[in-house]
Amino acid sequence: MDQIDEIRLQVMWNRLISVVEEQATTLVRTAFSTSVREAGDLSAGVYDAEGRMLAQAVTGTPGHVNTMAEAVGNFLDAIPPGDMAEGDTYVTNDPWLGTGHLHDITMVTPVFRAGALIGFFACTAHIVDIGGRGFGADGKSVYEEGLQIPIMRFAMRGQVNADLIRLLRANVREPNQVVGDFYSLAACNEVGLRRLGGMLDETGLPDLGALGDFILSRTGRAMRERIAALPRGSWTNAVTSDGYDDPIRLAAKVTVEGERVLVDFDGSSPVSRWGINSPMIYTKAYAAYAVKCVVAPDIPNNAASLAAVEVTSPPNVVNAPRPAPVSLRHVIGHLVPDLVLGALAGALPGRIPAEGAGALWNIHISARPVAGQDGRRAEVLMFNSGGMGARPGLDGLSATAFPSGVMTMPIEATEQTGPIVVWRKELREGSGGDGEFRGGLGQVIEIAPLDGHEFEFSAMFDRVGSPPRGRAGGAAGAAGRVALDDGTALRPKGWQFVPAGRRLVLELPGGGGYGPPERRAPEARAEDRRKGYVSGEEP
Template structure:
């Protein structure tokens, strides 16, 4: 395909998914989507290959959406009609826990299927236990939506809608967010149909082949420039309840094939708490770590992901087997890049960074207002410091590797009876080095309720801070205190009116030996 023509068509595709992602973010009900950007949006061809993704989103959603879209296309092959909308939140088929719901819209021009547009967003509520790690198996964690049609020929699937409505605590918010996903998909379909008609093509299959083949070859060529071999990395961290998790990885660079294999053999086994990770989510953060170091300017699609293979033993904490609980899977999943970056430090030291605080600290609050009406907070999350880079200090209070933003405290105070007493940086919590790690932050809050309330809290790194690299010193560990007393629980906590919660997130590790 002519390079100029390809660039014009590619720009149009990116424009479609970018605008739909921004529209979805604007009209979503949940602050975790609207304010924090916890979403992904992507375009798929008829074969279920991710062709283009929006530049708004998180790695755990974007790269998991590539798998979810492919699964839905395969499952409903030959069974889609104009007006259909597909849905699932199956953890093993999509983004790893029930809160992330994937909606996929088949795009038809008349009777002809052109492509699919899909989105994954974090929903405020999916019933069950909530975002914490205390459920004993996946069935206690909430409503499981298998691959189904949310809409059939343009009409709601009333049975499915009723099931969802009766199994969640805040149905209006859930259906508001689902409607945002559906309407953004419908608008994307209109734009793609106009694009195809403008250029006189029946579908995007030829364009998809060109984009995916070029992306794959460019990624393989970037890998061929690296030093061949197998490189090892390891990270350990504590999780709610005090358990120590170890992730080990062997990163093999095969320059002849232009491929990279990431093998997590030797990592911790899956646990009885809801911090287990499905392989899709592990793959998402593994490919993110490699591609951000390898060639971050290349499009992120099925082609650029193809040269990277991710392996993990079934039954391990990063490839858990049914019916393992998974609702707090980010607590472990967001540490996946850390051992990979340590391995890549042996190949491209100037492109990696020291360990950061890892998983964002997520809080979900449930309770009743003074008028008796129940409320469930959007998951609000707070980050620690990022690890230092080879030539720059680590950013403070920055969500890495997720990229999701913190919901502003003003928004949280406006949507539920909560008061934040302070939110400030933990000066000096970043590890020292030639380049210093980023600082964590301190957040203190209390609830204005007359009745007891429930807190799902999943902090990590309470006993050991993030490692430095190349002689850099570790960052400070975090603290989670209720009324001044340390707490480390994997279960949901029952809180009393007037209880004060203090979060002190970890600092990032330093890079290089500190000056004497």
């Protein structure tokens, strides 16, 4: 290949990324659920005819993008290419074949050109409801957690599956939102398909073959070079999750050998009887993300870069077999990066940040009028973030969703979806761990039902019993806390009740500090006091 051809293919690669960005933008603009529209809890990408991910949209979570990279292959196993046709769109929410739990809907659309299958577009989004017990940890099996959709056709030759739509409406609490999001996902892929067709027409490329080979070969070579520069050996780490009723141990061994990084989760706690387990597809997604954050953050994320990280585990809480309950798989999955990064700290001292809040403090609220009063029923979902751990050389980011990367829904948008009021949402003073570099601050959030209403809520919180640890001599961040405004302590997980006239108070954990506190610069401490990040005088 001469230099002109390489330059041309690089331009086409950039053009392909713009196609998937427009694909994701379509999903954001047309989605019904605030989790998609406001928080960006989604993914979008383009794949070659073999189901290998070539490019992903920047908007999206690692849990969605990296699981979807594997999920498209599962669609190909279930529906052979010979059974596919133009106008088809396929769908599933199978936790083990899709993205880890029933609330995530994955859609895949084949791309044909001149009658030949040349690739796929895929997208994923978290919907507000999928029936069953609702979004929470209380289920004892996946059968209690909602409607399961096997890999099947959402549309055949352009005709939407009306039976599936009727089934959805009969099984969910918010049928208009859910069905609307299904159509939004299908439209997302359709926009990608059209823009890709225009790109191929303009460039004269017959298919994605040459471009795909260029993308994957360059990415694979770059990943191998980065891994070759790492020290050889194995390193271990363990993290404790609050669990549901008992603490959960997460253990990892990271091994660098040859041209790969191997992550093994042997030694983690057994499968939980509650819905906090993670299917392997989701655990792999966040393990690969953690490695890539340190080893190759600037290398594009696609099938070749993901293939350099191999993940293994016996059946346990991070490799939960069917039909284990997995609704809150993100609680365990979001702790996997801190777990893996902690192991890599042995190989790469001075390069790994302290632990952060990790798991999102999601809350699902089921609001209703008090008995005997008129009012409104609604399902409300909020994403909230604690503090990130301090970095070598920099303070941690406050109220930032790492590793998921989702945004917090604006209060105004959240209050429009149901009869609740968010009375307070502010940084939690002093919650970041002390150190040469301070951990990021958590938040304090107060939520109450509107007058004449009450609500139940599903708590999905962690780092209450086991706060984020500091690194290299830094102090731990503040532990989280869940209570009513009268001081009544509540559990960090499970469905609970907030009566009329009371407020729910969430105190989110802060990130751990990095380095010995006595090394923190005096001007940095003064700035902390000036901004109200800490209180009191210098000790």
